[in-house]
Amino acid sequence: MKRFGAFDAFNYALLLVLSLLFLYPFWQLLVLSFSTGKEATTLGYAFWPRHWSTEAYRFVFAYDEVMRPFGxxxxxxxTGTALEMLFTLLAAYPLAKRELPLRGVLTTYFIIPMFFGGGLIPYYLLIRSLGLVDHFLVLVIPGAVAVFSIVVMRNYFQSIDAALEESALMDGAGYLRLLFRIIVPVSTPVLATIGLWAAVGHWNAWFDALIFVRDRNITVIQVIMREMLRASDEQTRDVVLNRSANAAQLSLANVRSAIALLSIGPIVLAYPWVQRYFVKGLMLGSLKG
Structure with a gap:
């Protein structure tokens, strides 16, 4: 057996310290969000609150200006993840076929926008001319086609044994049935990888909502969190005092911490379910160019 030496001990100690450094900011947010208002203002750096309180979360869940954007x-x-995965499948599968006419031209056509863009002003004018300003579809339609995901999925499809498709075609299956009944079930790793990329991208996106959405009924939680974090203490305190019957038990620190945890919670909870497919799908999808 390999001996456990000083170098191994140093590596484990270093990784442990780095892990604690990465995890502590999230733990600090959790502690602040469950602290009382008075304690949150004087807590400093602590690993455990003296008194647990859920008042910040009660305020956030009762505050329609937060829960509507969260929804x-x-x-x-x-919606955005489902559309992106659908369009990625429908674009990547034909491009994986060497017998596709003009395959190289179509691939080049897809790849060019990865390197060149028209800029923010032409992009805004395009969105406005399409009538998508202040419309929910502006949050999902422009990002429905992700070229990098198409390239990764195309490469994965090229690595699948052609005998699977040949046998299905001989049995009379069409290309759509072949795609959804045979190719998709054996493509779980790359589908999970693409789905994770799309979900994280849509969940974290805020700039498009900030630029194109003025209607507060269709804005997203990231914009609200940005406004809450950028607002002055007086503005945030006014919101808390006006909206909460127990404002005395709240502080700006635990309200902001609760909103921050609410904005990152779903992705953090969803990631472990697809993490086992992530590396495998990424590696398999990068084997061929």
Missing amino acids: NSVLRTL
Whole structure:
């Protein structure tokens, strides 16, 4: 057996310290969000609150200006991820076929926008001319086609044994049935990888909502969190005092911490379910160019 030496001990100690450094900011947010208002202002750096309180979360869940954007973020993530995966499948599968006419031209056509863009002003004018300003679809339609994901999925499809498709075609299956009944079930790793990329991208996105959405009914939680974090203490305190019957038990620190945890919680909880497919799908999808 390999001996456990000083170098191994140093590596484990270093990794342990780095892990604690990465995890502590999240733990600090959790502690602040469950602290009382008075304690949150004087807690400093602590690993455990003296008195637990859920008042910050009660305020956040009762505050419609937070929960409506949170629901919009969930709807955007689900809809945008589903559309992106569908269009990625429908674009990557034909491009994986060497017999596709003009395959190289079509691939080049897809790849060019990865390196060149028209800029923010032409992009805004395009969105406005399409009538998508202040519309929920502006959050999901422009990002429905992800070229990098198409390239990764195309490469994965090229690594699948051609005998699977040949036998299905001989049995009379069409290409759509072949894609959804044979190719998709054996492509779980790359689908999980693409889905994770799309979900994280949609959940964290805020700039498009900031630029194109003025209607507070369709904005997303990230914009609200940004406004809450950028607002002055007086503005945030006014919101808390006006909206909460127990404002005396709240502080700006635990309200902001609760909103921050609410905005990152779904992705953190969803990641472990797809993490085992992530590396495998990424590696298999990068084997061929």
